[in-house]
Amino acid sequence: MVVAIVSTVVVFTAIGWVVTHAPGWPLVQRSFFDAEEFRDALPDSIARLRINVQLFVIAEALILVFGLVLAVMRSLPGPVFFPIRLMAVAYVDLFRALPGVLVIFILGFGVPGLRLEGVPKDPFVWAVVALTLTYSAYVSEVYRAGIESVHPSQEAAARSLGLSRFQALRFVIVPQAVRRVIPPLLNDFIGLQKDTVLVSFVGVVEVFRTAQIKQSAHFNFTPYLATALIFIVVTIPLARLTDWLVARDRRSQLRGGVR
Amino acid sequence: MTGPNPARNPAPNPGPNPALRIEGVHKSFGRLEVLRGVNLEVAEHEVVCLIGASGSGKSTLLRCINLLEPIDAGQIVVAGQEITAPDADVDAIRRRIGIVFQAFNLFPHMSVLGNITLAPIRVLKRSRADAEVAATALLERFGLADKRGDYPDRLSGGQQQRLAIIRALAMEPDLLLLDEVTSALDPELVAEVLEIIRELAGQGMTMVIATHEMGFARDIADRVCFLDGGAILEEGPPARIFGSPQEPRTRQFLARIVAAGRL
Numbered sequence: 001m002v003v004a005i006v007s008t009v010v011v012f013t014a015i016g017w018v019v020t021h022a023p024g025w026p027l028v029q030r031s032f033f034d035a036e037e038f039r040d041a042l043p044d045s046i047a048r049l050r051i052n053v054q055l056f057v058i059a060e061a062l063i064l065v066f067g068l069v070l071a072v073m074r075s076l077p078g079p080v081f082f083p084i085r086l087m088a089v090a091y092v093d094l095f096r097a098l099p100g101v102l103v104i105f106i107l108g109f110g111v112p113g114l115r116l117e118g119v120p121k122d123p124f125v126w127a128v129v130a131l132t133l134t135y136s137a138y139v140s141e142v143y144r145a146g147i148e149s150v151h152p153s154q155e156a157a158a159r160s161l162g163l164s165r166f167q168a169l170r171f172v173i174v175p176q177a178v179r180r181v182i183p184p185l186l187n188d189f190i191g192l193q194k195d196t197v198l199v200s201f202v203g204v205v206e207v208f209r210t211a212q213i214k215q216s217a218h219f220n221f222t223p224y225l226a227t228a229l230i231f232i233v234v235t236i237p238l239a240r241l242t243d244w245l246v247a248r249d250r251r252s253q254l255r256g257g258v259r
Numbered sequence: 260m261t262g263p264n265p266a267r268n269p270a271p272n273p274g275p276n277p278a279l280r281i282e283g284v285h286k287s288f289g290r291l292e293v294l295r296g297v298n299l300e301v302a303e304h305e306v307v308c309l310i311g312a313s314g315s316g317k318s319t320l321l322r323c324i325n326l327l328e329p330i331d332a333g334q335i336v337v338a339g340q341e342i343t344a345p346d347a348d349v350d351a352i353r354r355r356i357g358i359v360f361q362a363f364n365l366f367p368h369m370s371v372l373g374n375i376t377l378a379p380i381r382v383l384k385r386s387r388a389d390a391e392v393a394a395t396a397l398l399e400r401f402g403l404a405d406k407r408g409d410y411p412d413r414l415s416g417g418q419q420q421r422l423a424i425i426r427a428l429a430m431e432p433d434l435l436l437l438d439e440v441t442s443a444l445d446p447e448l449v450a451e452v453l454e455i456i457r458e459l460a461g462q463g464m465t466m467v468i469a470t471h472e473m474g475f476a477r478d479i480a481d482r483v484c485f486l487d488g489g490a491i492l493e494e495g496p497p498a499r500i501f502g503s504p505q506e507p508r509t510r511q512f513l514a515r516i517v518a519a520g521r522l
Contacts, residue, residue, distance in 0.1 A: 153360065153362060153364045154364060154366070156322075156327050156360070156364065157360065157364035157365075157366070158366075158377075159327065159350075159353060160325050160327060160353055160356075160357070160358045160427075161353070161354075161357075161377070161378035161382065161426070161427070161430060162350050162351070162353045162354035162378055162382040162383075162430060163350070163377075163378060163381060163382055164350050167381050167382075171377060171381060172366055172377075175368050176366075176367065176368050179368065
């Protein structure tokens with residue numbers, strides 16, 4: 001323990017000394033780590049983070065529902081449901097193939113540009129729609145993996161009690177599937193949290209756009225570093241929570257044995 | 260070898276409307292033919308035990324009766340209704356036929372009470388309160404009342420299988436299928452499960468039981484069917500099947516069981 005602490009301090013001090021004594025360091029420090037710029041940028045950026053959080057929360061709620069609908073559509077058995085399965089597969093293939101930023105541009109600029117009656121012109125709305133469409137494709141695959149991981153004997157038990165196919169999914173399979181995929185879902189949401197900055201491209205002034213405005217005004221990159229810090233602070237707890245849930249699952253599986 | 264079980268009436272005669280009638284049932288998985296023309300009639304209140312080596316088709320036959328596997332040919336009639344007809348209401352039929360599996364197949368995300376009440380609430384549309392009262396009564400009857408709030412993984416194997424039987428009974432089935440229900444249990448837990456089945460037999464439950472417990476089959480069955488190669492090779496009262504089997508294959512099978520110390 002003591003050795004670990006000492007060696008860690010020594011190594012990091014040495015790295016710090018080498019970096020700050022490199023010939024280009026003063027230039028780097030002025031451009032990226034300017035204390036005054038940092039103090040100026042951080043409060044505004046944090047205030048603007050509100051937009052990203054709103055975007056994230058609304059999109060996440062929609063994605064959780066839409067992704068599950070897609071996964072269930074794709075899990076419906078039998079020839080009658082073939083068209084439904086085909087639709088779900090086509091959708092997932094399409095939106096996993098498209099770069100998210102492309103969808104954001106097409107919807108964020110394209111749809112308001114049509115000037116259709118009754119269609120919202122707020123780029124924020126289209127940003128939510130674009131992220132939901134894109135991420136639902138990924139999330140539905142996570143759900144589907146969960147649904148397929150539930151042993152067929154569970155469906156047999158449910159059906160043998162007289163539950164319909166849909167009731168078996170609703171009460172027996174999906175609840176078990178969702179429990180199993182919470183860690184990978186959180187992983188996707190870490191991605192979503194970061195991708196909320198993409199909507200700055202269609203004119204939503206959120207945390208990244210705020211930093212961009214300041215950067216071009218003062219020709220200093222410190223506001224970006226402030227934004228980076230914000231994302232690190234917000235994302236790491238979610239990442240640790242995911243790790244903890246995975247570890248807890250593994251422990252309960254080891255203890256519980258065959259379920 | 261003992262005579263007929265004194266606790267039960269002599270084998271009832273299947274009447275014009277037997278509880279279950281199986282005619283010429285064939286079932287293949289790919290190129291493997293598992294059932295090659297099974298014929299069987301089970302009267303109301305009758306207990307029929309299916310015995311035979313692993314792979315002889317016992318489990319598949321039970322799964323076909325519950326429509327968990329579609330059959331390739333033949334027909335299955337339950338209480339006068341042909342359940343294998345193309346327009347049969349599968350969910351309605353399954354409601355009346357309970358099945359208990361070798362591996363329990365309990366719902367791990369639900370409590371003991373939740374496992375029992377799911378189908379009565381969702382399928383029979385009982386109120387939650389009514390379903391819970393009925394479930395609690397069953398739990399008390401079978402000695403699991405103190406477990407009602409626990410999750411299945413907290414129960415012993417024997418308790419889990421008793422719960423699976425209770426879950427099937429909560430639907431008040433006319434016919435109960437038991438698929439090697441003690442095969443996954445530690446030897447010391449087998450008795451508590453067999454005890455429940457014995458009690459159900461005593462109350463007149465119509466049952467078809469696939470089992471490797473020959474002593475149990477001899478005690479409880481009104482009739483024993485020996486399956487071999489996907490068909491019933493020999494059937495009759497337990498005393499005759501175990502005492503003086505006619506078919507060489509039956510004799511061979513029972514000799515192996517005796518040699519293994521299981522009869």
